[in-house]
Amino acid sequence: FYTDWMWTSFVVFSISQSTMLVVGAIYYMLFTGVPGTATYYATIMTIYTWVAKGAWFALGYPYDFIVVPIWIPSAMLLDLAYWATRRNKHAAIIIGGSLVGLSLPLFNMVNLLLVRDPLEVAFKYPRPTLPAYMTPIEPQVGKFYNSPVA
Secondary structure (H helix, E strand, O other): HHHHHHHHHHHHHHHHHHHHHHHHHHHHHHHHOOOOHHHHHHHHHHHHHHHHHHHHHHHOOHHHOOOOOHHHHHHHHHHHHHHHOOOOHHHHHHHHHHHHHHHHHHHHHHHOOOOOHHHHHHHHOOOOOOOHHHHHOOOOOOOOOOOOOO
């Protein structure tokens, strides 16, 4: 239960929202020319995730049920890449995207190492029901043996 959701929150927040961070920030910077936007987006997403974490905690889940990703340093690298390559938009996208793509998983793996022992917490917070792939299916042998339709 716990390990499933820890990794799910890591994957969902790290991949999808970091993609939103890069695409949104690059789009905004290219069309407005304002640097510092990625850091602004990352700060908003961090605060949003803290709120989500607090909401789940209030519902009785463990505090590290939601792992808050480390977006801000990667976003600062993106803004720095944009500032350094502002005369070449393609370089901003390639270099900035590469820096975020390489640094974000690194920051977040360090972040995940700080989470409490997943196995211990899994026993403390067991699943209320079996997941769908573990639910037993009754055998259907002989079910239609005496059916007039069959």
